[in-house]
Amino acid sequence: MLYVHSSNCISPQQTFPETELCELRESENNQLRVKEPAYTNVPPGILRRMARAVRICVGAALPLIQGIQEPDGIIIGTANGGIEDCIKFLNQIIEYNEGLLSPGSFVQSTSNAPAAQISLISKNTNYNNTVTHRGLAFENALLDAVMLLKEKPDGIFLVGSVDEISDYNFNIDLLAGSFRKEIVSNRKLFDHPTIGTIAGEGVLMMTVSNQPEGSIARLNDLQTIHTSDEGLVLETLKQFLKRNGFPRIVPELLITGENGDIRLDKYYQAVEALFPENISVARFKHLSGEYCTASSFGFWMATEILRNGKIPDIALKKGKKTGFNKILIYNNYRGMQHGFMLLGKAEALSSSKQ
Amino acid sequence: MTMETTELKQQVKEQIIKFLNLTTLKPEDIKDDEPLFGEGLGLDSIDSIELIVMLSREYGINIQDPKDGRKVLVDVNTMVDYIEKNRTK
Amino acid sequence: MSRIMITGMGIISSIGTSLHENRQSLIDEKSGISQLEFYPTAYAGKLPCGEIKISSATLNQKLFSQPDPAITRTGLLVIHAAEEAVRDSGLSKAQLSSTETALIGASTVGGMCLTDEIFHDAHARAEGTPYTSSYDFASATLVAQKRFGILGEVSTINTACSSSANAISFGARLISHGFARRALVGGADSLAKFTINGFNALNILSDKPCAPFDRDRNGLNLGEGAAFLVLEREEDVKGKRIYATLSGFGNSNDAFHPSSISPEGDGPYLSMKRALEKAGINPAEINYVNAHGTGTENNDETESRAMQRLFGSPPPFASTKSYTGHTLGASGAIEAVYSILSLTHQELYPSLQFNNPIPETKFEPLKHYRKQSIQHVMSNSFGFGGNCTTLIFSIL
Numbered sequence: 001m002l003y004v005h006s007s008n009c010i011s012p013q014q015t016f017p018e019t020e021l022c023e024l025r026e027s028e029n030n031q032l033r034v035k036e037p038a039y040t041n042v043p044p045g046i047l048r049r050m051a052r053a054v055r056i057c058v059g060a061a062l063p064l065i066q067g068i069q070e071p072d073g074i075i076i077g078t079a080n081g082g083i084e085d086c087i088k089f090l091n092q093i094i095e096y097n098e099g100l101l102s103p104g105s106f107v108q109s110t111s112n113a114p115a116a117q118i119s120l121i122s123k124n125t126n127y128n129n130t131v132t133h134r135g136l137a138f139e140n141a142l143l144d145a146v147m148l149l150k151e152k153p154d155g156i157f158l159v160g161s162v163d164e165i166s167d168y169n170f171n172i173d174l175l176a177g178s179f180r181k182e183i184v185s186n187r188k189l190f191d192h193p194t195i196g197t198i199a200g201e202g203v204l205m206m207t208v209s210n211q212p213e214g215s216i217a218r219l220n221d222l223q224t225i226h227t228s229d230e231g232l233v234l235e236t237l238k239q240f241l242k243r244n245g246f247p248r249i250v251p252e253l254l255i256t257g258e259n260g261d262i263r264l265d266k267y268y269q270a271v272e273a274l275f276p277e278n279i280s281v282a283r284f285k286h287l288s289g290e291y292c293t294a295s296s297f298g299f300w301m302a303t304e305i306l307r308n309g310k311i312p313d314i315a316l317k318k319g320k321k322t323g324f325n326k327i328l329i330y331n332n333y334r335g336m337q338h339g340f341m342l343l344g345k346a347e348a349l350s351s352s353k354q
Numbered sequence: 355m356t357m358e359t360t361e362l363k364q365q366v367k368e369q370i371i372k373f374l375n376l377t378t379l380k381p382e383d384i385k386d387d388e389p390l391f392g393e394g395l396g397l398d399s400i401d402s403i404e405l406i407v408m409l410s411r412e413y414g415i416n417i418q419d420p421k422d423g424r425k426v427l428v429d430v431n432t433m434v435d436y437i438e439k440n441r442t443k
Numbered sequence: 444m445s446r447i448m449i450t451g452m453g454i455i456s457s458i459g460t461s462l463h464e465n466r467q468s469l470i471d472e473k474s475g476i477s478q479l480e481f482y483p484t485a486y487a488g489k490l491p492c493g494e495i496k497i498s499s500a501t502l503n504q505k506l507f508s509q510p511d512p513a514i515t516r517t518g519l520l521v522i523h524a525a526e527e528a529v530r531d532s533g534l535s536k537a538q539l540s541s542t543e544t545a546l547i548g549a550s551t552v553g554g555m556c557l558t559d560e561i562f563h564d565a566h567a568r569a570e571g572t573p574y575t576s577s578y579d580f581a582s583a584t585l586v587a588q589k590r591f592g593i594l595g596e597v598s599t600i601n602t603a604c605s606s607s608a609n610a611i612s613f614g615a616r617l618i619s620h621g622f623a624r625r626a627l628v629g630g631a632d633s634l635a636k637f638t639i640n641g642f643n644a645l646n647i648l649s650d651k652p653c654a655p656f657d658r659d660r661n662g663l664n665l666g667e668g669a670a671f672l673v674l675e676r677e678e679d680v681k682g683k684r685i686y687a688t689l690s691g692f693g694n695s696n697d698a699f700h701p702s703s704i705s706p707e708g709d710g711p712y713l714s715m716k717r718a719l720e721k722a723g724i725n726p727a728e729i730n731y732v733n734a735h736g737t738g739t740e741n742n743d744e745t746e747s748r749a750m751q752r753l754f755g756s757p758p759p760f761a762s763t764k765s766y767t768g769h770t771l772g773a774s775g776a777i778e779a780v781y782s783i784l785s786l787t788h789q790e791l792y793p794s795l796q797f798n799n800p801i802p803e804t805k806f807e808p809l810k811h812y813r814k815q816s817i818q819h820v821m822s823n824s825f826g827f828g829g830n831c832t833t834l835i836f837s838i839l
Contacts, residue, residue: 171564398700
């Protein structure tokens with residue numbers, strides 16, 4: 001499908017500019033927020049107007065595209081874009097009773113602002129798209145990149161995702177029942193599954209192409225499904241694995257989006273049970289928190305594991321820590337939106353499905 | 355220049371920084387006669403609307419036609435001059 | 444690669460609740476821009492809009508046997524238009540729910556039409572409203588996914604005012620690359636305090652019905668609506684009624700400014716040029732352009748300039764936003780439907796409220812309805828953030 005050449009992941013953990021996942025950074029008030037880096041590549045005149053989601057996205061993207069050929073397209077998945085600015089503007093509407101309002105936060109709040117700002121700063125007039133499909137925004141942005149690489153086989157594309165926590169969307173999702181009512185540390189997220197999880201945020205930006213040379217990892221296949229029926233989820237997974245050589249070829253590592261929400265455990269358990277006992281299982285929501293494009297953190301972790309050859313201790317659920325050529329990621333959002341992504345080392349999968 | 359004008363200039367500079375989120379600037383970095391738009395601070399059309407909102411909220415001055423705003427929003431001197439003559443709060 | 448055929452369409456806008464009503468209003472040159480009667484805002488009676496004169500409660504009752512308490516107006520508009528498109532194409536329930544059917548929606552407002560409810564929930568004042576899972580852009584698409592039981596690829600796009608034009612091309616590309624066999628594609632937006640106040644803060648809303656491409660134009664009118672198309676592969680449509688083929692599409696970012704287009708219209712020029720390349724036709728073969736034509740100072744001037752660069756002297760063009768207002772994320776799909784109606788009925792719909800041309804280009808949009816033999820129609824959609832998309836529809 002495509003090869004990942006470079007990536008930047010700004011997350012609540014130490015993942016940018018250097019990666020150090022020995023120590024787990026702890027959540028506060030059921031939230032895992034990113035620590036913003038210093039932005040050396042962004043002109044201050046532009047930076048001052050950016051919503052936080054736009055800032056972290058641009059901050060992750062720009063270093064990747066400086067010094068390479070101009071990307072042939074920029075695709076970003078985001079459920080909510082700069083939601084904080086969006087609701088700040090709504091606050092103004094209420095506070096000033098639809099009077100004279102400051103337009104800055106309105107302009108920044110449109111969810112295509114991250115992708116648009118990257119094009120604007122890098123003066124890139126090529127393809128530009130923003131996918132806002134809630135819990136599958138990242139997977140569907142990847143699918144766009146996969147199609148673009150079929151249309152322009154020698155192209156390079158910048159693809160990724162971003163979502164931010166603001167107090168506002170935290171409150172809305174809390175009322176919707178997404179988060180724990182009591183405070184829980186991310187260290188203990190999986191100890192006593194109950195209703196709800198913790199909130200997170202983050203950005204992943206990557207350059208991708210059809211060239212195996214110099215790549216970090218390969219996305220071999222991708223599949224999504226909308227359903228709450230775990231039987232249908234399993235059926236979809238079986239077909240997905242079959243077309244990727246299962247049972248002859250079995251991934252050695254399963255990364256799941258398990259998030260400590262008891263309502264979703266049945267899906268993750270059913271998927272785990274489909275594989276041989278000796279498969280390694282890793283999870284990441286205690287590192288990233290839950291958000292619509294959190295599967296991108298799982299994707300980034302898979303590329304890091306393929307690059308380094310080992311799983312960080314804090315992410316391992318069971319099994320061995322090394323020796324992975326193929327990794328399956330399964331994530332689901334609110335038990336309705338399910339995504340499967342199969343990754344491999346560039347060499348290991350080069351003989352299987354294109 | 356009166357003491358009040360000097361203080362008002364300082365205050366207006368602080369408000370410009372706050373409303374336009376010019377976090378890298380301090381009030382003393384903005385010269386009284388430095389053009390706000392184009393060369394100088396390099397502000398644009400959205401900033402000019404933000405400054406009209408600022409004049410309304412901070413000084414009770416309502417500029418109906420944004421084109422009138424261009425005459426007022428030349429530099430800190432022109433803004434302060436206009437505020438002194440037209441403020442309602 | 445097989446061609447992408449349009450076999451069904453559905454639409455709801457301020458000029459009609461069906462394909463037939465919309466076409467009749469275009470022929471009669473009847474605008475849907477009026478003072479607000481339903482949407483509660485301080486600007487009711489001051490800023491005219493393209494409002495659909497049916498309450499959300501009435502729409503909910505009409506579309507659901509048991510009214511859905513969590514559905515937003517945007518979601519209702521999606522269901523209304525998508526149902527018509529599905530009926531029009533004659534897709535069976537089994538075809539719809541198959542894993543081979545994709546659904547691609549688009550919206551820029553999503554559930555934010557519920558400004559006061561979001562404010563309430565965002566500040567966690569006591570218990571939540573029924574809408575806590577309905578505010579995002581995907582919610583309206585997800586309502587349609589559930590309604591039709593679609594198991595193929597489902598996505599939502601938000602590239603501001605070009606959103607649904609991109610949803611249409613995304614669906615076509617899924618089919619071309621074998622990720623889907625057919626696709627239900629389109630978009631919806633409803634009026635919202637969020638957009639009314641946002642565009643008003645930028646001083647680009649007109650207090651009169653908008654006058655696209657007129658020298659004295661003074662802004663846009665917001666509108667609401669939804670439109671969906673059914674796209675199918677050429678080899679699957681034998682014996683079916685085929686409206687047109689989606690022959691070309693092009694996407695470009697203008698990379699100039701967050702809320703205005705570059706003086707030479709670089710993004711618009713590139714999106715039109717790329718769509719022509721994809722369609723494999725020359726500029727001179729375009730018979731009619733459904734322009735983006737919002738009625739703002741910046742858009743109409745830069746779009747004219749881009750057309751001048753591409754065509755020299757452009758073919759007949761018009762902005763149907765003078766009928767519907769600017770329906771934002773829905774406009775690409777709504778104007779795609781109008782472009783296809785033009786092709787199907789071999790007729791051109793004029794622009795309203797035009798008196799004097801823009802001095803720099805002296806371009807005059809089409810001023811009167813007329814019958815004309817046409818083969819290729821171009822539809823432009825440009826958005827905030829510089830997101831420009833052009834679609835080309837053709838008859839065989």
